[in-house]
Structures are given as C-alpha cells and as structure tokens.
Amino acid sequence: MNRDTICVQGGYTPGNGEPRQIPIVQSTTFKYSTSEDMGKLFDLEAEGYFYSRLQNPTCDAVARKICELEGGTAAMLTSSGQAANFFALFNICQNGDHIVSSSTIYGGTFNLISVTMAKMGIEVTFVDPDCSDEELDAAFRPNTKAVFGETIANPALTVLDIEKFAQAAHRHGVPLIVDNTFPTPVNCRPFEWGADIVTHSTTKYMDGHGAAVGGAIVDSGHFDWMAHADKFPGLCTPDESYHGITYAERFGQGGAFITKATAQLMRDFGCTPSPQSAFLLNLGLESLHVRMKRHCDNGLAVARFLEAHPKVAYVNYCGLESSPFHALAEKYLPNGSCGVVSFGLAGGREAASTFMKSLKLAAIETHVADARTCCLNPASSTHRQMNDEQLKAAGVPAELVRMSCGLESSEDLIADIAQALDQI
Numbered sequence: 001m002n003r004d005t006i007c008v009q010g011g012y013t014p015g016n017g018e019p020r021q022i023p024i025v026q027s028t029t030f031k032y033s034t035s036e037d038m039g040k041l042f043d044l045e046a047e048g049y050f051y052s053r054l055q056n057p058t059c060d061a062v063a064r065k066i067c068e069l070e071g072g073t074a075a076m077l078t079s080s081g082q083a084a085n086f087f088a089l090f091n092i093c094q095n096g097d098h099i100v101s102s103s104t105i106y107g108g109t110f111n112l113i114s115v116t117m118a119k120m121g122i123e124v125t126f127v128d129p130d131c132s133d134e135e136l137d138a139a140f141r142p143n144t145k146a147v148f149g150e151t152i153a154n155p156a157l158t159v160l161d162i163e164k165f166a167q168a169a170h171r172h173g174v175p176l177i178v179d180n181t182f183p184t185p186v187n188c189r190p191f192e193w194g195a196d197i198v199t200h201s202t203t204k205y206m207d208g209h210g211a212a213v214g215g216a217i218v219d220s221g222h223f224d225w226m227a228h229a230d231k232f233p234g235l236c237t238p239d240e241s242y243h244g245i246t247y248a249e250r251f252g253q254g255g256a257f258i259t260k261a262t263a264q265l266m267r268d269f270g271c272t273p274s275p276q277s278a279f280l281l282n283l284g285l286e287s288l289h290v291r292m293k294r295h296c297d298n299g300l301a302v303a304r305f306l307e308a309h310p311k312v313a314y315v316n317y318c319g320l321e322s323s324p325f326h327a328l329a330e331k332y333l334p335n336g337s338c339g340v341v342s343f344g345l346a347g348g349r350e351a352a353s354t355f356m357k358s359l360k361l362a363a364i365e366t367h368v369a370d371a372r373t374c375c376l377n378p379a380s381s382t383h384r385q386m387n388d389e390q391l392k393a394a395g396v397p398a399e400l401v402r403m404s405c406g407l408e409s410s411e412d413l414i415a416d417i418a419q420a421l422d423q424i
C-alpha cells in the first residue's frame with residue numbers, strides 16, 4: 001500500500017464489531033487459565049501478552065504501523081527517542097566494543113554515546129558525514145559493531161549519504177543504524193538505501209502536536225547476523241536468561257533484533273511507552289503524510305525569505321539550491337526534507353536576542369517538529385555555558401537561530417519573521 005494509506009490505516013484492522021479506533025489497553029497485566037499457558041509465553045514459545053513492561057497490544061499496533069511505513073520486518077515502541085537509540089546500539093554492543101558515528105548528531109545522542117556508553121566500556125569514533133570512503137574505512141576497528149547517523153541531523157541539518165555509510169558498514173560486516181526522526185518515512189525510507197535498523201524520536205513529527213514523548217526501533221530484516229556470528233554473540237549464541245534460546249536461529253533474520261531488544265533490554269531497563277501515549281502517537285501518524293507536506297512547504301518558504309533578507313548572514317536548509325547538501329537532498333529526500341531551518345543573523349548574538357524576543361507567532365521552546373512554530377537560540381539556552389569560540393566549534397555559533405516551521409500559514413510566519421527582523 002501507498003505510504004499515505006498506511007499512515008491512516010496501517011497496523012490495525014478491526015474485526016467484525018470491534019472498535020474502529022485502536023483500543024487503549026490500559027492494563028499492566030493479562031489473565032491466563034493455566035500456569036502452563038503462561039509458562040509458554042515466558043519461554044517465548046507462544047505469542048501473547050503477560051506484562052505491559054514487555055509488550056502491550058496498543059503499543060504493538062502502533063509499532064506495526066511504523067514498521068509498515070518504514071518497510072521493515074519488526075518494530076517496537078520505546079518511552080523516548082533516547083531509549084530507542086540506546087536500545088538499538090546496546091542490543092548489539094557490549095563492554096569492549098566500538099561504534100562508528102557521524103559527528104553531526106542530536107546532542108542527547110552525542111552524550112549518550114560519548115559519555116554514558118563510554119562508562120559501559122563502549123568506545124566511539126566520530127566521523128564527519130562528508131568524509132571520504134578512505135576516512136570512513138579508517139574509523140573501523142576489529143571490535144566495531146555498528147555505524148550510526150541521522151538522515152537529517154538535529155540541529156546541524158546535514159544530510160547523511162546513507163548509501164555511502166551503509167556500504168562502509170557492510171564492508172566491515174556490521175549494520176548501519178539510521179535515526180530517521182526529521183524526514184520520517186513519509187520523506188525518506190533509509191532501508192531502500194541500505195540502512196539495516198531505523199530509529200525514531202516519535203516525539204517529533206510522528207506525534208507532531210507536542211503531546212507525548214516516545215521512540216521507535218524498526219528492523220529491515222536485511223542484516224545477516226549469523227553470517228557475522230563472531231561479532232554478535234548476543235544474537236547468535238544461546239541466551240541463558242531465556243533457557244538457551246538463540247535469537248537469530250529461533251526468530252530468523254527478520255525477527256531476532258527486535259525480539260532480543262524486547263525480551264532482554266525492555267525486560268531489564270523498562271523504557272516502556274504507556275498505551276495512552278501510543279494512542280496519541282497513532283493520532284499523529286494518521287495525518288503524518290498531510291502534515292509533512294505543509295511543514296516542508298513552510299520550511300522552504302521561510303528559508304527562501306530568510307536567504308533574500310539583508311539582515312540574515314546565512315541559511316541552512318537542504319531544500320535550498322544554495323545548500324551544500326542540496327544534491328544529497330535531491331537523491332534521498334525528493335519530496336521534501338522537514339520544516340526545521342537554521343540561520344545566522346548578521347548582527348550576531350545581540351541581533352539574535354532582539355529577533356527572538358520580537359517574534360509573536362513563533363514561541364521560544366526547546367522543541368522541534370510541532371504543529372506550532374517554535375524557535376531556539378542555542379547560545380542563550382541549551383548551550384549557554386559555552387563561550388563564543390566553543391559555540392562555533394560545536395556548530396552552534398552565537399548568532400544561530402533554529403526555527404521549526406509549524407503548520408500555520410506561511411504568509412503569517414513570514415510576516416512575523418519580517419517584523420522581528422525589523423526590530424534589529
């Protein structure tokens with residue numbers, strides 16, 4: 001089916017007389033007639049629900065929709081995007097392992113990988129997303145277990161050359177994990193370009209209304225774990241905590257990754273989404289294809305206006321012909337990228353401050369991808385502990401404003417931006 005139809009109807013097909021909308025199964029637990037019935041579930045010998053920390057029917061229906069949208073074989077929801085990226089990496093990396101990651105990734109993921117996972121004994125090498133094949137190859141070590149990047153990076157807005165990163169990962173016998181939060185599967189399906197695992201912060205466009213924090217992991221089913229069994233003992237050797245099940249044997253190439261992440265990581269870490277939040281996420285998904293188009297139209301209109309304005313020094317938006325990422329955007333994002341635009345004010349830090357407080361429609365928020373337009377000056381908020389030099393090195397110079405264009409009329413957004421620029 002077409003992605004538009006999956007957005008509306010994917011993941012859940014009610015039977016005769018059943019609820020039209022996905023039911024919210026707000027129950028921690030599920031009843032069984034015999035201990036033997038329940039035992040089979042614990043041994044992963046039968047499918048079914050027993051405790052909502054591991055699986056819940058509402059969450060599973062929404063995960064199925066996201067799985068269909070990405071064109072994957074299995075998927076799971078998590079309580080946040082952070083949990084999704086942690087689970088996706090930790091499912092195949094352990095103490096003594098190594099990750100290759102694009103350097104332009106979300107700050108929270110950068111901290112997760114470079115600080116918190118380092119404490120678990122997992123090392124990382126960051127590479128410039130523009131690096132050559134040779135530079136990319138040089139980042140790998142014998143203990144490398146995964147490659148990570150974001151289709152469109154938050155907040156750098158660089159576009160990942162997915163094919164280049166997938167080919168490098170596969171040359172070294174490991175999967176490529178792509179965080180596809182910003183374009184969503186409506187604008188890009190990384191599996192079509194060789195990515196093996198996709199993650200999402202569903203908090204952003206998928207929810208789209210600033211209502212519920214959440215995440216998702218989707219498996220393409222393309223990666224042959226058993227062909228690289230020495231690298232992935234967690235998937236390819238017996239799990240003693242599940243009576244010696246070998247995930248890659250029992251659940252195959254298409255099911256092993258998500259089953260292990262559910263049975264082990266969700267069991268032990270418990271980053272579970274609530275059924276209520278999954279229901280809200282599904283309401284967002286039902287209109288995702290319609291909303292993404294408007295977010296992209298507004299993003300492009302605002303980027304074009306800013307680019308032509310004398311008080312704006314530069315604009316980062318891959319939809320602009322002037323963007324260094326325009327060619328990659330034409331290849332991977334032919335129908336549009338996202339509604340997030342960043343730009344630098346010629347007047348520096350002070351001009352950014354005046355601009356921000358003069359906006360009337362766009363609210364100052366540490367959020368993106370909402371129906372309502374919002375903006376942020378990282379130098380005076382998320383990165384305020386840094387001096388001007390450090391800000392520049394971090395790719396968020398003092399004059400930078402990140403604007404997430406919502407679903408309002410582009411004329412009104414541009415009029416608001418124009419009057420705020422006039423105040424400088």
Ligand SMILES: *Cc1c(COP(=O)(O)O)cnc(C)c1O
Pocket residue numbers: 080081082083085106108109150153154179181182200201202203204213214215
């Ligand atoms: C927001 C974001 C995350 C983190 O997601 P949360 O839902 O806030 O935990 C991860 N990756 C990207 C690209 C994001 O924008």
